[in-house]
Amino acid sequence: MGTRLRITRRFPLLALLRRRPDPAGGEPGDPFEAELPELSAHVWHARDGELAETGMGTMARRLPAVIAQAAGLAWRANRADTTATISLNLAAGLFTAFGLLATTGVLTALFSAGPTPGRVRDALPSLALVAGSVALRSGLQAAAGWTQARLEPQVQRLVELRLYEATTAADLTALDDSSFLDDLQRAETRGMNAAPQVVQHAVDVLTGAVGMAAAAGTLGVLHPLLLPLLLLTAVPEGWASVRSARLRYATMLALVGVARRKWILSSLMTERRHAAEVRAFTMRPFLLGEYDRFAAHQRRVELGLARRQTTTKITGDVLKGLATAGVYIALGLLLWRGWVPLAVAGTAVLAIRSGQTSLANLVFAVNQCYEEGLYFGDYLAFCDAAEARIPHRALPARPTLPDPFGRIQVRDVTFTYPGSDAPSLRGVSLELRRGEVVALVGENGSGKTTLSRIMAGLYDPDGGEVRWDEVSLADVPQDEVWSRVAVIAQEYTHWPMTARQNITMGRGPAHRAGGPEDPGVLAAARASGAEEVVADLARGYDTLLDRRFQGGAELSGGQWQRLAVARGFYRDAPLLICDEPSASLDARAEHLLFDRIRDHAAGRTVLLITHRLASVRYADRIYVLEHGKVTEEGDHDTLMSRNGLYADLYTLQASAYR
Numbered sequence: 168m169g170t171r172l173r174i175t176r177r178f179p180l181l182a183l184l185r186r187r188p189d190p191a192g193g194e195p196g197d198p199f200e201a202e203l204p205e206l207s208a209h210v211w212h213a214r215d216g217e218l219a220e221t222g223m224g225t226m227a228r229r230l231p232a233v234i235a236q237a238a239g240l241a242w243r244a245n246r247a248d249t250t251a252t253i254s255l256n257l258a259a260g261l262f263t264a265f266g267l268l269a270t271t272g273v274l275t276a277l278f279s280a281g282p283t284p285g286r287v288r289d290a291l292p293s294l295a296l297v298a299g300s301v302a303l304r305s306g307l308q309a310a311a312g313w314t315q316a317r318l319e320p321q322v323q324r325l326v327e328l329r330l331y332e333a334t335t336a337a338d339l340t341a342l343d344d345s346s347f348l349d350d351l352q353r354a355e356t357r358g359m360n361a362a363p364q365v366v367q368h369a370v371d372v373l374t375g376a377v378g379m380a381a382a383a384g385t386l387g388v389l390h391p392l393l394l395p396l397l398l399l400t401a402v403p404e405g406w407a408s409v410r411s412a413r414l415r416y417a418t419m420l421a422l423v424g425v426a427r428r429k430w431i432l433s434s435l436m437t438e439r440r441h442a443a444e445v446r447a448f449t450m451r452p453f454l455l456g457e458y459d460r461f462a463a464h465q466r467r468v469e470l471g472l473a474r475r476q477t478t479t480k481i482t483g484d485v486l487k488g489l490a491t492a493g494v495y496i497a498l499g500l501l502l503w504r505g506w507v508p509l510a511v512a513g514t515a516v517l518a519i520r521s522g523q524t525s526l527a528n529l530v531f532a533v534n535q536c537y538e539e540g541l542y543f544g545d546y547l548a549f550c551d552a553a554e555a556r557i558p559h560r561a562l563p564a565r566p567t568l569p570d571p572f573g574r575i576q577v578r579d580v581t582f583t584y585p586g587s588d589a590p591s592l593r594g595v596s597l598e599l600r601r602g603e604v605v606a607l608v609g610e611n612g613s614g615k616t617t618l619s620r621i622m623a624g625l626y627d628p629d630g631g632e633v634r635w636d637e638v639s640l641a642d643v644p645q646d647e648v649w650s651r652v653a654v655i656a657q658e659y660t661h662w663p664m665t666a667r668q669n670i671t672m673g674r675g676p677a678h679r680a681g682g683p684e685d686p687g688v689l690a691a692a693r694a695s696g697a698e699e700v701v702a703d704l705a706r707g708y709d710t711l712l713d714r715r716f717q718g719g720a721e722l723s724g725g726q727w728q729r730l731a732v733a734r735g736f737y738r739d740a741p742l743l744i745c746d747e748p749s750a751s752l753d754a755r756a757e758h759l760l761f762d763r764i765r766d767h768a769a770g771r772t773v774l775l776i777t778h779r780l781a782s783v784r785y786a787d788r789i790y791v792l793e794h795g796k797v798t799e800e801g802d803h804d805t806l807m808s809r810n811g812l813y814a815d816l817y818t819l820q821a822s823a824y825r
């Protein structure tokens with residue numbers, strides 16, 4: 168509550184958005200808290216400050232930076248197109264000014280004394296200049312539009328790549344962090360699309376500014392008083408646009424948690440893997456109800472936004488109308504007093520109209536550029552934050568992991584997940600010698616998976632270390648650790664690729680897997696039992712394992728697991744970590760798998776995590792984890808004679824078969 172109060176005090180607009188009485192007639196008060204209490208605690212945490220500072224002054228101050236970012240982005244995307252877009256727009260502006268000034272010549276000739284045919288004849292050269300400059304300006308503007316359109320997809324590609332490069336390399340703990348996920352959602356759904364928009368609007372700002380400068384220059388030449396009057400008409404429109412943008416951004420911030428929740432719910436209701444459970448558990452009304460609760464809240468907030476934006480626009484339009492009337496009254500006075508001749512006043516009217524169009528475009532583009540710049544700022548901030556979470560180790564000597572190693576030691580490792588109160592590992596030590604099969608057992612939540620992830624280099628321990636002979640994992644690049652470890656994870660992905668790719672993709676692009684005759688693929692498939700699965704597929708190894716595509720096949724849980732094991736075997740790494748590799752396997756497949764793991768271990772080292780204690784009986788050593796600590800270690804016979812947790816669990820399982 169304290170945080171919310173502080174925030175609404177700092178940002179009254181947010182308070183306004185949140186405190187409006189329920190338009191549907193519900194109880195007045197804080198709709199967010201009343202409607203979505205589960206989200207009210209953590210929605211208001213990011214970048215609210217930017218919004219609070221937004222005003223015309225801030226916009227003017229920040230705009231150059233936004234434009235510079237857009238220019239930098241466009242420059243990196245394509246230098247030639249960027250240069251062409253800018254120069255073509257500048258040239259088009261020059262011809263606008265030239266055309267306006269040439270108009271004075273036409274009007275002066277037409278309004279001079281003498282017979283009409285003579286006056287028209289005198290006006291012809293200036294008229295030709297006007298026609299020529301209009302034609303040239305149009306041609307240049309069309310060419311500028313084309314180069315600008317070319318830039319857009321190139322910019323989009325650049326920003327998409329940057330985001331995905333960062334998300335796939337960021338520290339794994341980042342993806343357990345809800346504020347990181349909120350920021351990711353905002354950057355991906357809104358910020359990323361804002362990038363090409365920022366570039367486009369930055370060019371529009373340039374175009375508007377050039378057109379405006381052309382009109383202003385012409386007016387300045389005609390009469391100095393006309394220029395400030397023209398600028399005056401920009402103020403109300405500018406104010407209305409800035410206020411609208413501010414309201415929109417506030418709404419987006421207010422709704423980011425809601426949008427993420429809706430997105431999660433929509434995938435639960437549309438994705439195939441949830442479809443059976445949704446039906447069997449009759450979850451439909453619950454899911455639809457949840458979705459509707461969020462959608463209704465979003466609708467209420469957005470209707471409120473539309474109402475306030477409309478009021479703002481009407482106010483801006485009225486003020487602009489008054490300012491325009493003022494400009495024309497002033498022009499009339501100048502004419503009446505004889506301070507400007509009629510031909511000049513005529514050109515001035517044209518210049519004012521042209522200037523106002525450019526000004527309206529400029530104000531709109533500035534506003535759009537700033538608004539999209541806010542979203543783009545979210546994207547940039549997220550990319551910076553994600554890139555900062557890519558583990559870069561200071562590795563002066565760059566030692567490499569020994570190949571082959573003699574033993575892997577886990578020394579006094581402690582680890583607490585970010586945001587958790589209790590540590591998941593509390594001073595764990597164990598040892599794996601080359602060629603050994605070492606088992607890790609323990610009850611649910613005892614820390615087995617966490618420890619295996621630390622050993623695989625996926626998490627860095629808070630304390631203690633993992634050593635391969637004398638080299639600590641903390642001293643080598645993570646890529647190197649990953650390339651030396653194969654993990655058959657408890658939760659693995661059903662990759663929507665072909666059967667062959669499901670086996671080979673873990674070896675990276677450097678390793679070009681061959682055709683079906685690739686002996687590595689065949690050996691891994693045979694060892695894991697995936698060979699029988701592939702034999703039943705219509706196109707063998709080339710069958711696409713995704714029912715969402717025509718001709719795609721679906722596998723059973725155990726069949727998928729065999730492929731996951733094959734992927735682990737195919738990696739051919741010196742350390743194989745198997746985390747519950749047999750959870751979905753039938754009894755025969757499970758029995759075979761443990762035999763094969765033992766065979767596969769010849770020369771390699773295996774860390775085996777399983778609840779099937781019959782399978783760990785023959786492990787070289789067994790470690791028992793309890794509440795993040797090793798409480799027992801030794802081979803099967805030693806542990807049985809100790810009568811500890813292992814003996815308890817083993818006896819319990821064995822008795823079930825008696």
Ligand SMILES: Nc1ncnc2c1ncn2[C@@H]1O[C@H](COP(=O)(O)OP(=O)(O)OP(=O)(O)O)[C@@H](O)[C@H]1O
Binds near residue numbers: 614657
């Ligand atoms: N991503 C996470 N964020 C926060 N806490 C986590 C996370 N993953 C696991 N934990 C916590 O860490 C502790 C150890 O979990 P871990 O998955 O390592 O247990 P486990 O022994 O592998 O359990 P199981 O036998 O059920 O697979 C648990 O208390 C769990 O709640």
